[in-house]
Amino acid sequence: MPRLLTGNRLETGDVLWWSGSGWSLHLKDAVDVDADGEALLAQLVPQERISDLALIDADVTPSGWRPRSTRERVRAVGPSVRPDLALPSLPVEAI
Amino acid sequence: MYRYDEYDQAIVDARVAEFRDQVARRLNNEISEDAFKPLRLMNGLYLQLHAYMLRVAIPYGTLDSRQMRMLAYIARRYDRGYGHFTTRQNIQYNWIKLAEAPDLLAELATVEMHAFQTSGNCIRNISSDQFAAAAADEIADPRPYAELLRQWSTLHPEFSFLPRKFKIAVTGSNIDRAAIQLHDIGLQLVRGETGEIGLKVLVGGGMGRTPMLAPVIREYLPVADFLSYMQAVLRVYNRHGRRDNIYKARIKILVNDLGAEEFARQVEEEWALVKPLGLDPPASELARIAAHFQPPALAADAPVDIDLSDPAFAKWVAVNTHPHKVPGHAIVTISLKAPGEIPGDASAAQMDLIADLAERYAQDEIRVTHAQNLVLPHVRRADLFALWQALAGAGLATANLDHASDIIACPGLDYCTLANARSIPIAQKLAVMLAPQESDLGELKIKVSGCINGCGHHHAGHIGILGVDRRGDENYQLLLGGSGAEDASLAKILGAGFDENGIVAAVATVVDVYKTLRTGPEERFLDTYRRVGPAPFKEAVYG
Numbered sequence A: 001m002p003r004l005l006t007g008n009r010l011e012t013g014d015v016l017w018w019s020g021s022g023w024s025l026h027l028k029d030a031v032d033v034d035a036d037g038e039a040l041l042a043q044l045v046p047q048e049r050i051s052d053l054a055l056i057d058a059d060v061t062p063s064g065w066r067p068r069s070t071r072e073r074v075r076a077v078g079p080s081v082r083p084d085l086a087l088p089s090l091p092v093e094a095i
Numbered sequence B: 001m002y003r004y005d006e007y008d009q010a011i012v013d014a015r016v017a018e019f020r021d022q023v024a025r026r027l028n029n030e031i032s033e034d035a036f037k038p039l040r041l042m043n044g045l046y047l048q049l050h051a052y053m054l055r056v057a058i059p060y061g062t063l064d065s066r067q068m069r070m071l072a073y074i075a076r077r078y079d080r081g082y083g084h085f086t087t088r089q090n091i092q093y094n095w096i097k098l099a100e101a102p103d104l105l106a107e108l109a110t111v112e113m114h115a116f117q118t119s120g121n122c123i124r125n126i127s128s129d130q131f132a133a134a135a136a137d138e139i140a141d142p143r144p145y146a147e148l149l150r151q152w153s154t155l156h157p158e159f160s161f162l163p164r165k166f167k168i169a170v171t172g173s174n175i176d177r178a179a180i181q182l183h184d185i186g187l188q189l190v191r192g193e194t195g196e197i198g199l200k201v202l203v204g205g206g207m208g209r210t211p212m213l214a215p216v217i218r219e220y221l222p223v224a225d226f227l228s229y230m231q232a233v234l235r236v237y238n239r240h241g242r243r244d245n246i247y248k249a250r251i252k253i254l255v256n257d258l259g260a261e262e263f264a265r266q267v268e269e270e271w272a273l274v275k276p277l278g279l280d281p282p283a284s285e286l287a288r289i290a291a292h293f294q295p296p297a298l299a300a301d302a303p304v305d306i307d308l309s310d311p312a313f314a315k316w317v318a319v320n321t322h323p324h325k326v327p328g329h330a331i332v333t334i335s336l337k338a339p340g341e342i343p344g345d346a347s348a349a350q351m352d353l354i355a356d357l358a359e360r361y362a363q364d365e366i367r368v369t370h371a372q373n374l375v376l377p378h379v380r381r382a383d384l385f386a387l388w389q390a391l392a393g394a395g396l397a398t399a400n401l402d403h404a405s406d407i408i409a410c411p412g413l414d415y416c417t418l419a420n421a422r423s424i425p426i427a428q429k430l431a432v433m434l435a436p437q438e439s440d441l442g443e444l445k446i447k448v449s450g451c452i453n454g455c456g457h458h459h460a461g462h463i464g465i466l467g468v469d470r471r472g473d474e475n476y477q478l479l480l481g482g483s484g485a486e487d488a489s490l491a492k493i494l495g496a497g498f499d500e501n502g503i504v505a506a507v508a509t510v511v512d513v514y515k516t517l518r519t520g521p522e523e524r525f526l527d528t529y530r531r532v533g534p535a536p537f538k539e540a541v542y543g
């Protein structure tokens, strides 16, 4: 199953997704880190710039990544009860 | 209202400077996240799902308009234009940037507010009766005692690393609006045999994973001695609380394991050692604090009769106002629960308006309730109509206090990193569904938590809902029969859980069963449940 690397930006708390070469605010930019996940974590954790780093499971759907857990879908979109604050890359209905 | 003296202000200012330095060092990678996180939490700053969340303490839920305007300003300047009033009578902001937090706290300090002791294993914000100093049913204003506790517990070195967090509530009335039986310590002002005021002490209540009602460990404690007695209670807990197991670390577990009698005996033993040390403040200090809480000068000849010919206004007066101890006045509850809206959320514009109205109509006082509403405690009845009109213009005149759509809901999985399930959407759906019939249903308290921590007080709900995780999916348990009032009881799980639509349908069924079983419209849901038990509800919900 595809695995995505995520965390929160230290300065702002923003939810971030690993895009292969850096961090993106948008789930659509995420890449499957596959077997490299642990190595990436081992490299990024000591840098202390991204908090709560985690590898999460996701499915591939025709409209893009769909994290397996509701929690990660909420993180990707924003609070489901404030669609006005949702990130433009994913509709609230995606939760 | 209490105003900071030079010591209070110096403590808060020093803490802001200290945190500014800590944040700067973290941003420069001079300290690790592991080292920084406890420091951040000690200043009320959590990392939630989408951003940092700041929890600002509102001591015993009392604010003036100057402070409310600052809360509105912070929502605009540092957040996304709104704040969330919590079940601890605090306010939370959901979109704070770490780099900006020190500036925010410095601005907050200018109105004598801060965010420390809103997290961590310390004595948290002291909560109290939102009708303090106004309720016709109270013995005395509980807030001077709450304020003394605030000062005593602020940065108390012995109690900054307790086995777990510690919550104290104080009330001055037999009608319990502060849920004292569900706190680590509940204090109730009572009169002794000769009429002097003392405190009844309850210890070991709480919600969360192992809900318990607090037993009384002392029926009467002279107020002059109460801080040394609190010191003794905390010492016994600090010494014997279960630091080895986070799920058994609250004082309720200790009191339950020892038994209330043995716990009380150990407290008395400790108190005998502590009392002679002179920890209790002199009477002049309590008098100094009490002087800040002088009741406002209200005219006792203010008119009582008002024009109630507008039915919407009359309904609001009947549902959202309470009798004031001074004739011709009323206590107004401003509902933050318009059906379909997010319980406890207020926009910056709404906060500003409430500050203006408090200044104009309510002696410049505002209270936050543990049910996530706001209160204007001292309003002339003659001003109620103008006040209601102004509130209505801002979506703040919903007449639903303690009714089915006045639902407590924690932030849940929409914001909270500990959550199993979303709470707010359930509350919104239930409120919209039940609002049309809520006048007929009478008092019905629904409370929703997104996880077992119980910030939404589900165990104290007439109807409680608890979000659980079922293999990665949101699932909801239904509980019935709880109360956080003077008739406190713990709600019990009715049966297997439901998905989002299922829990809404189950509540609809429960409400229908109540309507067929009640002896009449005057019998509350809770009383019907207590009379008939869970069986008919279970039968209807699960077949």
Ligand code: SF4
Residues within 6 Å of the ligand: B410, B411, B412, B413, B416, B417, B418, B419, B420, B449, B450, B451, B452, B453, B454, B455, B456
């Ligand atoms: S009850 Fe759980 S989900 Fe709700 S706010 Fe508390 S910790 Fe978060």
